[in-house]
Amino acid sequence: QVQLVEIGGGLVQAGGSLRLSCATSGRTATFSNYAMDWFRQAAGKEREFVAAISWSGSTYYADSVKGRFTISRDNAKNTVYLQMNSLKPEDTAVYYCAAPRRTRVVVTTAEGVGSWGQGTQVTVSS
Secondary structure, eight states: OOEEEEEOOEEEETTOOEEEEEEEESSGGGGGGSOEEEEEEOTTSOOEEEEEEOTTSOEEEOTTTTTTEEEEEETTTTEEEEEEOSOOGGGOEEEEEEEESSTTOOOOSGGGEEEEOOOEEEEEEO
């Protein structure tokens, strides 16, 4: 089982930026073979896909964040990042790092996730 720890959330004004980091442990020897994801969950809403990065570096984004958010990874540090620019109040949510159940599979739904981080709150004020 992989452990995921997110850091970097906080309060920011609309138009601002935040960078989330997710450090992984537990299966670090094969981190480079796993796609990684970010999901978010706003109060009273379902958890939704935000972005994913494959083992080879291909990236995937929800339409709502395309052009504003960038997902990246550093395999040497077993860490995945989410750079969030031009933040909007509707981006307010708890953001979760996630890892699929299997190697070399990209998932964009919660059903495909095998491990979740504890979540970090992002609040965007208007």
